[in-house]
Every structure is written in C-alpha cells, then in structure tokens.
Amino acid sequence: MSDAVFLRLSGLTLGYGDMIAVEGLDLSVRRGELVALLGPSGCGKTTTMRAIAGLIEARAGRIELDGRDITRVPANRRDVGLVFQSYALFPHLSAFDNVAFGLRLRRVPRVELERRAGAALASVGLDGLAARLPRELSGGQQQRIALARAMVVEPRLLLLDEPLSNLDARLRLEMRGELQRLQRGLGITMLYVTHDQAEALALADRVIVMRAGRIEQVDDAETIYARPRTGFVARFMGFETVFALDAGGLHGETGGVLQAPAGAPAAGALAWRPDGVVLGHGPHRGRIRAASFGGAKVEYLLDTSAGPVKAELPARAPRHGVGVEIPFDLPLATAAVLERL
Amino acid sequence: MMRALGRLAIALVLIFLVGPFLVVIGAGLTAGEVPAFPPRGLSLRWVEAVFAVESFRGPFVVSLVLAFGATLAALALGVPVAYALSRYALPGGEALRTLLFSPAIVPAIVVGLALLRHLVVPLGLPVLHALFLAHAALLVPYAVRVVGASLEHLRPDIEEAAVLLGASRARAFFAVVLPNIRGGILAAFILGFISSFNQVPASLFLTGPGVSTLPIQMLAYMEHTYDPSVAALSALVALGSIAVVFVAERALGIFRYV
Numbered sequence: 347m348s349d350a351v352f353l354r355l356s357g358l359t360l361g362y363g364d365m366i367a368v369e370g371l372d373l374s375v376r377r378g379e380l381v382a383l384l385g386p387s388g389c390g391k392t393t394t395m396r397a398i399a400g401l402i403e404a405r406a407g408r409i410e411l412d413g414r415d416i417t418r419v420p421a422n423r424r425d426v427g428l429v430f431q432s433y434a435l436f437p438h439l440s441a442f443d444n445v446a447f448g449l450r451l452r453r454v455p456r457v458e459l460e461r462r463a464g465a466a467l468a469s470v471g472l473d474g475l476a477a478r479l480p481r482e483l484s485g486g487q488q489q490r491i492a493l494a495r496a497m498v499v500e501p502r503l504l505l506l507d508e509p510l511s512n513l514d515a516r517l518r519l520e521m522r523g524e525l526q527r528l529q530r531g532l533g534i535t536m537l538y539v540t541h542d543q544a545e546a547l548a549l550a551d552r553v554i555v556m557r558a559g560r561i562e563q564v565d566d567a568e569t570i571y572a573r574p575r576t577g578f579v580a581r582f583m584g585f586e587t588v589f590a591l592d593a594g595g596l597h598g599e600t601g602g603v604l605q606a607p608a609g610a611p612a613a614g615a616l617a618w619r620p621d622g623v624v625l626g627h628g629p630h631r632g633r634i635r636a637a638s639f640g641g642a643k644v645e646y647l648l649d650t651s652a653g654p655v656k657a658e659l660p661a662r663a664p665r666h667g668v669g670v671e672i673p674f675d676l677p678l679a680t681a682a683v684l685e686r687l
Numbered sequence: 688m689m690r691a692l693g694r695l696a697i698a699l700v701l702i703f704l705v706g707p708f709l710v711v712i713g714a715g716l717t718a719g720e721v722p723a724f725p726p727r728g729l730s731l732r733w734v735e736a737v738f739a740v741e742s743f744r745g746p747f748v749v750s751l752v753l754a755f756g757a758t759l760a761a762l763a764l765g766v767p768v769a770y771a772l773s774r775y776a777l778p779g780g781e782a783l784r785t786l787l788f789s790p791a792i793v794p795a796i797v798v799g800l801a802l803l804r805h806l807v808v809p810l811g812l813p814v815l816h817a818l819f820l821a822h823a824a825l826l827v828p829y830a831v832r833v834v835g836a837s838l839e840h841l842r843p844d845i846e847e848a849a850v851l852l853g854a855s856r857a858r859a860f861f862a863v864v865l866p867n868i869r870g871g872i873l874a875a876f877i878l879g880f881i882s883s884f885n886q887v888p889a890s891l892f893l894t895g896p897g898v899s900t901l902p903i904q905m906l907a908y909m910e911h912t913y914d915p916s917v918a919a920l921s922a923l924v925a926l927g928s929i930a931v932v933f934v935a936e937r938a939l940g941i942f943r944y945v
Contacts, residue, residue: 399847399851400851401847401850401851421847421850421851422850422851422852422853422854422855423853424851426851427851427852428847428848428851430844430847430848432842432844434842434844434845434847434848435845435848436845436848436849436863436867437841437845437867438866438867447849447852447862448852448853451852451853451854451858452853495848495852496851496852499852499853
C-alpha cells in the first residue's frame with residue numbers, strides 16, 4: 347500500500363435545490379485503501395459518494411483522482427465503479443450479460459470478454475448461474491453479480507453504497523468476509539458507505555464519521571472505537587452516557603450537575619459505555635427507571651440529577667428493581683475523553 | 688345470497704360488454720336482406736358482399752396507413768415525454784401532465800372541429816395531413832400514459848449503473864431503458880392502432896373529397912344502403928382487433944404493463 351493520496355476531496359459542497367447536503371468537505375483516500383464513510387441516514391454520505399461517481403455536480407470544491415482533477419469529468423469517463431444498495435442489475439440481461447455490459451462498451455474482443463466475465467463470475471462464486479436473469483437470483487446472488495459487474499471493468503476506484511444492507515444477518519457476515527478478501531487480493535481502492543457501525547469497523551482500514559454534511563472524525567477503526575473525539579461519534583460507538591464537562595462538574599440535559607471524576611479535564615465532555623458504569627457502589631445516586639433483560643446482561647436506565655445514565659450488569663448478578671435508588675460511579679478509567687459534545 | 692348477487696352482477700356486466708358485439712356478428716351473418724338480430728338464417732353472403740363493395744377499399748387502406756403512421760408519430764413524441772416526466776422533476780411538470788391529457792378529456796369531436804377551423808381551413812391542409820395530425824394528437828396521451836406506466840416499474844438507478852460502466856446517457860437509454868419498456872411500447876402501439884383505426888368523431892370533420900377512413904365510409908354507406916354488409920364489416924374489424932390483441936397478449940403478456 348502506497349501512502350500517496352489517491353482520491354482527494356477538497357472544499358466539496360453539494361446540494362439539491364435549496365438544500366445544502368454537504369458543505370466544505372475535505373477527505374482523502376490512499377491507493378489500495380478501504381475507507382468507510384459512516385453516518386446516520388441524511389448525513390450526506392450517499393450524496394458525497396454520488397458526487398465522487400459524477401452522478402451529481404459539485405456546487406463548489408474539487409475532486410481529484412490519481413492526481414487529476416475530475417470535478418467536471420462526466421460520470422461515464424471517470425472510471426469509478428459503484429455497487430448500488432439496490433444492486434441496480436439490468437432486469438432484461440442474464441447474470442453473464444450484466445457482468446459483460448461494461449466490457450462490451452469497451453469493445454473488449456469476444457474471447458477476452460468471455461474469459462474476463464467468466465472469471466469475475468467465478469470470483470464471486472456464481473459461475474454456475476451465468477444464464478439466470480436477475481429476478482431468478484436471490485438477494486445475495488444479485489448482490490454478488492452487482493459486485494462482479496462493477497469490478498470486472500477494473501475501475502480505479504470502487505464505491506459501495508450500503509451494499510450489504512438488504513441481506514440477512516448471516517449472509518451479511520459472509521459477504522463482508524468476501525468483500526475484504528476481494529479487496530485485499532486485487533488491491534482495489536474502495537470507499538464504503540454505511541450506517542452500520544459494526545460493518546464499518548470490521549471492514550475498513552480507516553473510518554470517516556459524517557454528521558449533517560460535515561466530517562466529525564477520521565481515524566482507524568480501533569481508534570474510533572476506543573477514543574471517539576466528539577459526543578456524536580461516542581454515541582455512534584456505543585458510549586450511551588455523554589455529559590458535558592466544566593469546572594463545576596458533569597452536565598446533562600436536565601440542567602443538574604454530577605461531580606466530575608478526580609483528574610478529569612476542566613472542559614470538553616466525558617462518555618461511558620453501559621459496561622463502563624459501575625453500579626451498586628460509588629459517589630453518585632440514581633433511581634432505576636427501566637431494566638431490560640438482554641441475554642447475557644441486564645441493561646439499566648438510571649435517572650440522575652444530571653440526566654439519564656445507561657448501565658449494565660451481567661445477567662447472573664443480583665437484579666435491581668425499577669424505582670429503586672442505588673449508588674453508582676462514573677470512573678475516569680472507563681470514560682472516553684471528548685473534545686466536545 | 689351475496690355470492691349469487693355477485694355472480695348476477697358479473698353476468699350483467701359481461702352481457703353489457705359482449706352483447707353488442709354478439710348482435711353485430713349475428714346481424715352480419717344473417718341470410719336476410721336487412722340487418723336483424725337474431726339473424727334470419729345463417730349465411731356468409733354479406734361477408735362476401737363486403738369485399739365486393741368498391742367504396743370500402745380506398746378508405747380501408749387510408750385507415751391502415753393512418754393508424755400506422757399516427758401511432759408511430761404519437762409514440763415518437765410520447766416515449767420521450769413519458770421518459771422526461773418520469774425521470775426529471777420538470778418545472779411545471781404537473782401542468783404539462785395535465786395539458787398532455789387534455790386531448791383525452793376534450794371530446795374528440797371538438798378536437799376535430801378545432802383542427803378544421805384553425806388549421807385545415809386557414810392553411811389549406813390536405814385531408815390526409817389533417818387526419819394524421821388529429822389522430823396523432825389524440826393518441827399522444829395514451830402513448831405517454833401506457834409507456835409511463837412501464838417506466839414507473841423500472842428503477843432509475845439502472846441507467847446510472849450503465850453510465851458508470853461507461854455508457855453515455857443516450858446509450859444507457861437505448862441499452863437499458865428501451866429493452867425494459869418494450870412491452871409498454873408495444874401495448875401503446877396496439878391500443879393506439881386500434882383506437883385510430885376505429886376513430887370516428889374527429890375524422891368526421893376532417894375527411895374530405897376522395898379521402899375517407901373506413902369507419903366514416905361505413906357511416907356514409909349506411910346512410911344510403913341499409914343492408915347487413917356494414918354489420919358484417921363491423922364484425923370483421925372487431926375480430927381483426929381481437930386477433931391482434933390476442934396474439935400480442937399470447938406473445939408478450941403485454942397487458943401486465945398497462
């Protein structure tokens with residue numbers, strides 16, 4: 347993997363009509379890297395991806411691919427592949443002809459075309475179903491055909507728009523592994539758009555978290571998971587209890603205050619995962635509003651003077667009833683120290 | 688009880704729909720001298736007589752050519768319009784949609800009169816041109832509607848997929864959109880052809896000396912000759928239409944698209 351920037355967006359602004367979807371976005375992807383664009387629906391991740399593909403025009407800013415400005419290059423000459431969330435297979439063409447479509451446009455000679463399309467089908471394990479129409483294939487099979495169709499023309503950059511979101515859980519895991527194998531094997535640069543935090547963490551070399559048209563944090567998967575920098579990323583990564591921090595203590599949505607843990611910084615915010623909250627002893631007190639059994643653990647929602655706190659205990663630990671007031675602790679050791687909410 | 692009533696309702700509707708057709712066929716097959724139902728004896732003499740009537744031949748050819756040409760023209764206009772309406776949020780798209788359906792709402796006889804008064808007479812348009820214009824205008828809404836229905840079933844992102852694989856917009860349309868709305872286009876063609884072939888109200892004003900369409904000629908014929916040959920011809924035209932629809936349905940199952 348080379349460290350050179352392969353795809354670079356600078357100051358990219360995108361919108362539909364009067365609405366600005368993405369504003370002043372900067373991001374870069376290195377050659378051969380798999381980067382996930384992660385965010386809730388409406389955060390601008392799909393819009394960004396469509397702009398990279400050339401399907402929508404940039405209002406401002408630049409898109410550079412391999413050192414060349416492609417901001418004004420039409421979509422069909424960008425050499426950027428896209429796997430659609432809906433797969434977007436051509437309904438009147440067989441699996442083979444779907445895959446061969448791009449090769450035919452490139453006037454690849456017949457023998458080579460058959461070899462390459464056949465190899466692409468084989469690489470996704472569907473060489474036996476070449477003659478089937480899309481409607482005769484299962485969702486997972488259609489997904490693979492879409493992948494083979496996008497990859498067979500060897501695009502410089504492959505974009506994937508939530509490609510696994512329409513598959514069931516088991517198939518999703520299987521395809522995730524397959525995608526990773528294909529990406530590593532062929533060294534394709536991929537930008538993977540998803541709202542599924544687990545998928546992004548499992549697949550990507552780097553994760554870009556987006557919120558409301560802006561980038562919130564860019565880091566490798568482990569850093570994002572362990573050290574989110576903002577309240578938004580923290581919540582996305584499962585730190586469900588987030589409090590703002592100042593000299594007076596921890597502040598939540600209720601306006602009340604909890605004493606900050608010793609050694610905490612004087613500004614920013616702190617966040618805890620449910621398993622990072624100590625329940626049963628500690629300096630604070632909270633009343634249990636709800637308890638829900640979740641298999642190996644029981645989740646508790648506590649009302650505290652600063653706002654709700656989410657905690658959990660192993661299922662075999664003694665249970666606490668709803669309405670009971672119990673002590674708890676928010677230790678600095680298990681907290682994520684955030685720059686801002 | 689409810690079930691019996693339901694069956695009765697269905698039977699009544701069927702009689703209402705099929706009844707006139709049976710009357711016409713019966714009257715055409717009569718052995719007598721005047722159209723009658725039930726027929727007085729069965730014979731093919733009036734069917735044979737149809738082919739002997741000189742004055743039906745020219746109008747038959749006119750009607751065929753007209754139906755073919757007008758339908759093609761309506762599709763040439765209607766397919767791009769249907770495509771634009773389904774794919775782009777056009778400014779005033781709703782108004783355009785309404786305007787496009789106006790020939791289907793305004794009585795055809797009014798369309799015919801308007802064309803005669805404001806185009807044919809002032810411009811001295813030849814009869815055949817005027818007929819062509821009127822028929823094509825009346826068919827555009829059907830073309831837009833039927834083709835539009837099959838476009839609705841087609842995901843727009845398959846065109847984007849084709850473009851990203853290297854196709855131009857136009858290429859994507861011909862390679863990916865057109866093959867998938869073929870059924871809708873054929874259905875629109877058949878509906879258009881049949882409705883043009885059977886068009887009376889607009890043609891009434893626009894046929895002129897020496898040039899007439901078959902239905903208009905049939906009307907004229909009936910005015911001075913009251914014999915069963917018109918009934919026989921009507922039955923032949925209806926059977927021809929049914930045959931076309933039946934073959935198309937068998938071959939393509941096109942009416943799934945409408």
